[in-house]
Amino acid sequence: MNRLAEIETFIAVVAAGSQLAAARHLNIAVSAINRRIHDLEERLGVELTYRTQQGTTLTHYGQTYYDRCLRVVADLNEADAMIAGEMQQSSGLIRIAVPHALGAEQIAPIMNKFAVANPEVHFEINVSDRQIDLVDEQYDLAIRIDGTEKPELEEEVLYKVRYRLCASPTFWQTHGLPKSPDDLIGLPALAYQTGKGTKLWSFRNSGGKLFKVPLTTRYVANNGGYIIEAAKAGLGMALEPEFVCGEALDTGALVPALDNYQSYTRFAKIVRANNRPPSLRVQRFVEVLRADLSQKFNDTPT
Known part of the structure; x- marks a missing residue:
């Protein structure tokens, strides 16, 4: 039996929910469907499906094989259509x-x-x-x-991802708008963290001088959205990508600082x-x- 025919039959059974429904869809006998699935499982040496009262269910191996077969068949169909000049849509x-x-x-x-x-x-x-x-x-x-x-x-x-230092208007009113990265030392920071802890923020001025600011963390999270909400609540200052803090900056909920310094280059x-x-x-x-x-x-x- 052609391997591709076996695979396409297997996909049809899963999509239809049963061998009977797949046979109707493909317009072939149920016995032919059963034989192809049996031959496929024999060739692979594992059971791909089992029957229940609700229809055909995938085994663990069957689910893994099905996911990969879907991609293979889709790529083949796409290649056929492209070569035939019929590929107007993906x-x-x-x-x-x-x-x-x-x-x-x-x-x-x-x-x-x-x-x-x-x-x-x-x-x-x-x-x-x-x-x-x-x-x-x-x-x-x-x-x-x-x-x-x-x-x-x-x-x-x-x-290029631009990072912005920002905090709520009341936070800057309380602590003063910084003029230099050194002014950030000791202020409560809202730090993004995945894996090892973030201990420093780094900034460079237009002349290339590097400033390393040790953090006094008030709030640590592995999600930028949480950090921005904490910053809007006045809990501290944040250094986040512009695509995370941009909306809050646009509405005035957060106020930027030290925009004349460059932080991360990512x-x-x-x-x-x-x-x-x-x-x-x-x-x-x-x-x-x-x-x-x-x-x-x-x-x-x-």
Whole structure:
């Protein structure tokens, strides 16, 4: 039996919920469906499905195999359509991982726009500050602030991330608006932390002089949104990316300080596994992502 026919039959059974429903959809006999699934399981040496009163259910191995087969078949269909000159719209699954700070406000609108223009594209998004293993977990791409030195991954810079020192108007009224990073020493800080603790904030003036400010932390969190809410409540000063604190700065809920100093030099990047070329749908989505984010943050990738 043709391996691809077995795989397509397996996908059809899972999608339809039972072998009977898949047989009706494919317009072939149930016995042919049963034989293909049996041959596939024999070839693999594991059970992929089992039958219940509700229909066909995947085993653990079956779920893993199904997820990967979906991507393989989608890529093959996309390649066929592209070569045949029929690929006007993209189709298939795009799996993407993004950090919390970028997910809902920055990436979701771009995904939605792309999905509207390409109705056959499906998204699976993992919103987490954990660095997803793109290879083992089979993600197409991730958006990260700074990247990784892992040799199995490749990076593309989207834009430079600007960090802003900010606090509530009442906080600066109480403690005084700083003129130098040295004025921050001893003030309550709201620090972003993942993994090892953040002990210092660094700033450089226009002449390149480096200032290191030891932190007196009042509030530590691994989510920028919580830090901004704490800053708006007057609990301390925050040093956050502009895409996190920008709205609060625009409304006046937070007031910037030391904008004539540069803090972190970090970049938003697309990260992909380099062990396989991206599908056409992923390439097209990345083009839209690159254009929209670069324009929004008024920066040219370098």
